[in-house]
Amino acid sequence: MLRNPRRPSVALESNEMAPVKIETTPPDRLQGDGMEALLRRHGRNPHALVQILREVQAHQTWLPRDTLSLLAHELGLTLAHVEGVASFYRFFHMQPVGEYRLLLSDNITDRMLGSEALLADLCQQLRVEPGRMRADGRVSVARSSCTGLCDQGPALLVNHHHVITRLDAQRVARIAELIEARTPVAAWPAEWFEVVDNIHRADVLLGTPQAPGVALAAALARGWQALLDEVKQSNLRGRGGAGYQTGRKWELCREAPGNTPDNTHYVVCNADEGEPGTFKDRVLLSRYADSLFEGMTIAGFAIGARQGFVYLRGEYRYLLEPLQAVLQRRREANLLGAAIQGREGFDFDIDIHVGAGAYVCGEESALIESLEGKRGTPRIRPPYPVEHGYLDEPTIVNNVETYCAVTHIAVHGAAWWAGIGTPKSTGTKIHSVSGDCERPGIYEYPYGTRIGRILEDCGARDTQAVQVGGPSGVCLSAFEFGRRIAFEDVPTAGAFMVFDRSRDMFEVARNFAQFFAHESCGFCTPCRVGTALVVKRMDKLAAGQGSRHDVDVLFELDKLMHTATHCGLGGAACNPLRDTIAKFRPAYEQRLTSLYFEPAFSLDAELSIARQMTGRDDPASHLEIVE
Numbered sequence: 001m002l003r004n005p006r007r008p009s010v011a012l013e014s015n016e017m018a019p020v021k022i023e024t025t026p027p028d029r030l031q032g033d034g035m036e037a038l039l040r041r042h043g044r045n046p047h048a049l050v051q052i053l054r055e056v057q058a059h060q061t062w063l064p065r066d067t068l069s070l071l072a073h074e075l076g077l078t079l080a081h082v083e084g085v086a087s088f089y090r091f092f093h094m095q096p097v098g099e100y101r102l103l104l105s106d107n108i109t110d111r112m113l114g115s116e117a118l119l120a121d122l123c124q125q126l127r128v129e130p131g132r133m134r135a136d137g138r139v140s141v142a143r144s145s146c147t148g149l150c151d152q153g154p155a156l157l158v159n160h161h162h163v164i165t166r167l168d169a170q171r172v173a174r175i176a177e178l179i180e181a182r183t184p185v186a187a188w189p190a191e192w193f194e195v196v197d198n199i200h201r202a203d204v205l206l207g208t209p210q211a212p213g214v215a216l217a218a219a220l221a222r223g224w225q226a227l228l229d230e231v232k233q234s235n236l237r238g239r240g241g242a243g244y245q246t247g248r249k250w251e252l253c254r255e256a257p258g259n260t261p262d263n264t265h266y267v268v269c270n271a272d273e274g275e276p277g278t279f280k281d282r283v284l285l286s287r288y289a290d291s292l293f294e295g296m297t298i299a300g301f302a303i304g305a306r307q308g309f310v311y312l313r314g315e316y317r318y319l320l321e322p323l324q325a326v327l328q329r330r331r332e333a334n335l336l337g338a339a340i341q342g343r344e345g346f347d348f349d350i351d352i353h354v355g356a357g358a359y360v361c362g363e364e365s366a367l368i369e370s371l372e373g374k375r376g377t378p379r380i381r382p383p384y385p386v387e388h389g390y391l392d393e394p395t396i397v398n399n400v401e402t403y404c405a406v407t408h409i410a411v412h413g414a415a416w417w418a419g420i421g422t423p424k425s426t427g428t429k430i431h432s433v434s435g436d437c438e439r440p441g442i443y444e445y446p447y448g449t450r451i452g453r454i455l456e457d458c459g460a461r462d463t464q465a466v467q468v469g470g471p472s473g474v475c476l477s478a479f480e481f482g483r484r485i486a487f488e489d490v491p492t493a494g495a496f497m498v499f500d501r502s503r504d505m506f507e508v509a510r511n512f513a514q515f516f517a518h519e520s521c522g523f524c525t526p527c528r529v530g531t532a533l534v535v536k537r538m539d540k541l542a543a544g545q546g547s548r549h550d551v552d553v554l555f556e557l558d559k560l561m562h563t564a565t566h567c568g569l570g571g572a573a574c575n576p577l578r579d580t581i582a583k584f585r586p587a588y589e590q591r592l593t594s595l596y597f598e599p600a601f602s603l604d605a606e607l608s609i610a611r612q613m614t615g616r617d618d619p620a621s622h623l624e625i626v627e
Helices: 032-041 046-060 065-075 079-088 108-112 115-126 169-180 214-222 224-233 246-255 280-287 289-303 314-332 364-371 400-412 414-418 451-458 505-519 525-542 548-564 568-572 575-583 608-614
Strands: 100-105 139-144 156-158 162-164 199-201 266-271 307-312 349-354 395-399 428-435 441-446 463-468 474-477 495-500 592-594
Touching (some): 032 065, 046 065, 046 079, 108 115, 108 428, 115 139, 115 169, 162 314, 214 224, 224 246, 224 289, 246 395, 266 289, 266 400, 280 289, 280 314, 280 428, 289 307, 289 314, 289 349, 289 400, 314 349, 364 395, 395 400, 400 414, 428 451, 451 495, 463 505, 474 575, 505 525, 505 575, 525 548, 548 568, 548 575
Parallel strands (some): 100 139, 199 441, 266 395, 428 495
Antiparallel strands (some): 156 162, 428 441, 463 474
16 A cells, blocks of 8 residues: 655745745846847748747746737737747746756766766755756756767756856856856856867868858859759768758759749758767858858759758857858858849848757758747658748758758769769768767768778777667667668768767667657657657666566557657657667666566656655655555
């Protein structure tokens, strides 16, 4: 039976973790002329809702209901729509979160570097519980998904804008002091915010930069049809992971009729590299932005588009101003804008849209929904974006690395590019290497390079596993290090996480399972419920209450989610689970206490949410099981 060892008192005891009533209207709420100027700058365009919400929150730290109501009125939207969008993205807050919002990256590589101990230390020094705001409204501390800084973690995101790399105990102590003194973040030590590129091996894309305008001039000299033919013949495939042929995608978009008299088409760059362990686009954006923008402009010429968008992940907000400066410089050099390089009728410009913390927006149709000021829910396909994309117009979506590759093809031609790599996987691939190695960072290799070669170059020792392509990719054991990076063998979006023999591969898979459950958009039941059930089963195994039955259930969940989810996120959520069970089964079996069924339900565990809400963890808030 269940017995409560001590009846809890009716009133909560006074402590800092208990819920407190906080003024719901911030004193510096954006209103009047400030709000009017912001709305006017965005043309009161309802499709700019995500950007408007982001800028409003940057000013006042959160989004109270009266602000959302005002925005709904000014943009001609319903309050339900505005609240629905605000509640979808992790970086938007409809409740106070504090003057200082600290998010520690919770990727597995950050944990391997001690992020959990640093989180506990930071919370202790600031007297705040993880995931909650301190009673005085000064600060809140929580975990975030991968911040794209795995080569220099543990990493910390401050107020969704500033990033702190190489976090350690000394920096944690100093951060606590600065927050207690209410020191503005801009006045914190500059070296904390240093983000290095860590390029350890450069090839075509990283080693041969081109002067702005050279690739564009070559493309214009070829003409749009010859340019399309070159991209097709190069067999350039998308570098975002799916590997669709870029030239074919552009051709389909060029042929698709627009819905407006001027036959509008759009070019979109997916710079939302949210896959844990991936940070190659961060380096391309910070060092090779001209190449990216030039590739997008070439794409605009090829498909007849006049407008392009870069969808920049929210964790890379700190790159916004430098990228805007590059855009402005290109406009002044007549590489963007009207009559580019003197060619009448060739008008093309680029805007930057900053995301708000949603991994699912890396899926191209969810990204387009977000661009339109909506929740980032993946669309049903077909139709595909090349026919009905942004604002229902033909749209191409490629990632940063793909557009950078286009500039080299425009200059050197298809045959040159096709001569690199393998026949089915032409060119080079940039890898984000992190984890148990001496030299984490960026490595560029021709397709066809062995896994073992990358491990040798990065200084990996005693490696037991490599996760290629992030959690949604494939986990390789030491017996497979002779395999090669290629679409016909081991495809990848760029992540390359190394685990030596000291690591528990069950805990690696468990961290990935928590990531997918956290990032599920909730649209479809198989993903929303399935990812949560996977986490519960793995938590049960971690608690030493597992049985063979639990492993069988995990296999069944894997099969269900692979066939029934709405988009690729749910379909890939069990990839690391399936691979680690197959290749590192002892990591699971050592947690089994029985070959037969063990009950998964624990009433005391189910009360954990109530304990968290009430800020209690005393004996009276627990139930003990008595035989």
